[in-house]
Amino acid sequence: MTAPLPARALDTVLDRSLVLGYTKVGLRVRRALPGWPADPRPGALDGKDVLVTGASSGLGIATAEGLAALGATVHLVVRDEAKGGRVRDEIAARQPGARLRLWRCDVGDLDDVRRFAHDFGSQVPTLHAAIHNAGVMPPQRSESAQGHELSMAVHLLGPVVMTEALRPQLAGGRVVLVSSGGMYSQTLRADDPDYRKGDYSPPTAYARSKRMQVEMLPLLADRWSLDDITVAAMHPGWADTPGVQESLPRFRAMTRSLLRDDAEGADTSIWLAATEPAPPTALFWHDRRARPINLVPSTRADESARATAWAWLAQATGL
Template identity: 75%
Template sequence: MARPLVARAVDAALDRSVVLGYTTIGLAVRRALPGWPPDPRPGVLAGRQVLVTGASSGLGTATVEGLADLGATVHLLVRDEAKGAAVAGRIRAARPGSELRLWRCDVADLDDVRRFARAFAAEVAQLHAVVHNAGVMPPTRTESPQGHELSMAVHLVGPVVMTEALRGVLAGGRVVLVSSGGMYAQRLRADDPELVRDDYSPTTAYARSKRWQVEMAPLLAERWAADGITVATLHPGWADTPGVQESLPRFRTLTRPVLRDDRQGADTSVWLAAVEPPPPTGRFWHDRVERPTSLLPATRPDRATRDRAWAWLRQVTDLT
């Protein structure tokens, strides 16, 4: 259904205001506007397999719950198996009959990612979607086992390697990358992708890696289109996640009354994984609507910068 002009104008105004658009206020208003994209139909994912990374807390757990409610067999990818098992147990208790599988993997460790992908593909013949939700914001500059800055390793390098390794079973499926509205404040730094030259800041490293997700998505979409795989990036708005609670306590104190809960933050992830027909590939989304990837000219990369970034990503992920 086409959205009326007034509804589009209100939606855009909420989006540009940030404070209104990213909070519970924005979601509530958008849901009430004419043309709100409808929910996926009940049971749409029955018989389908979906993989969710970072599934043991926050938005990841809420994404698992939303997908399970639509009938999917959901594979929970976690780093801490004991924590993941406890979460899976709680979900099963609240949703009897839910089909859940637990897998362990450190998304930052490319050797572990490839090990997991081999094991997963040996057991799962067809994967409908992977939701790359795992996230980190280390207080000091930290490197992965392969020497990559940890935010970049978890948010981009690991997910690309994992998806590439799963292409066979993911053919015809979907890739969903959970980004952040914080990326709007950052340029694509192809000259310093892993924060070696600049002073380290947790929020800067996090936002830069999220900018990379969004800028690389169209190029990844082109690469994976040969297998019928679609790619979507999204930002969940401001949600009261464990990451916000631990890493941004002052921000949480100021915004807590209007922060989204986990279910609200996971809404677009679930929608992108389940809605039919699949949304157009390579786009950036928030609250079920495609959004611009840059709001300021200074953060819009030129072709040369994007090409340089793509060359770096291909090198570190061994894309041929």
């Protein structure tokens, strides 16, 4: 259903205002507008397997629970098995009959990602969707086991390696990269993807890695289209996640009354995984609508920068 012009105009105003569009206000207004995309039908994921990384906190828990409610067998991919086990049991208590499996993987360690993908692929022959939700914002510059800046390793390199290794299982399926509206503040730093230059800023490193996700999206979608895999990136808006609570306490103090809860932040990830037909590939989504990847001209990347970034990504991940 196409929204009427006044509804589309208000939606765009909300999106560009940031403060209104990214908070719970924006989502609640959009849900009330004509043309709001329909919820996935009950049981939309019956008999289907869906993988969620970072499934032991915040948006990951809400995403896993929402997928389980639609009938999916949800594979919770976590770094801390004890914490993940508690989350699995809590979801199962709230949703009796939910089909949940727990897997351990450090998404920032590419060797561990390959180990996990081998184990997972040997046991799960078909994967409907992979939702790459795992996130970090280290307080100082940190490196992965392979020597990459940790935000970039967790948000881009690990998801690419995991998806690439699971292409046979994902054939005909969907991939969702959980990004951030913070990426709008950054341009593509193809010259310094591992943040080795200048003073390190955790929020900047986070936003740079999310910008890289979105800039690489069309190239990844083209590569994985050979297996009929659709790829989307989305941002959840401003949600009151553990990451915000721990890493951005001042921001949280100023905006707490407006922040989305985890379920509101996870809504579009769940919708992208479950709605039919599959949404178009290679788009950036927020509140169930495709959004532009630049709001100001100064953040636009040229083809040369994208080519340089792609060459680095291919080398770092072994594509």
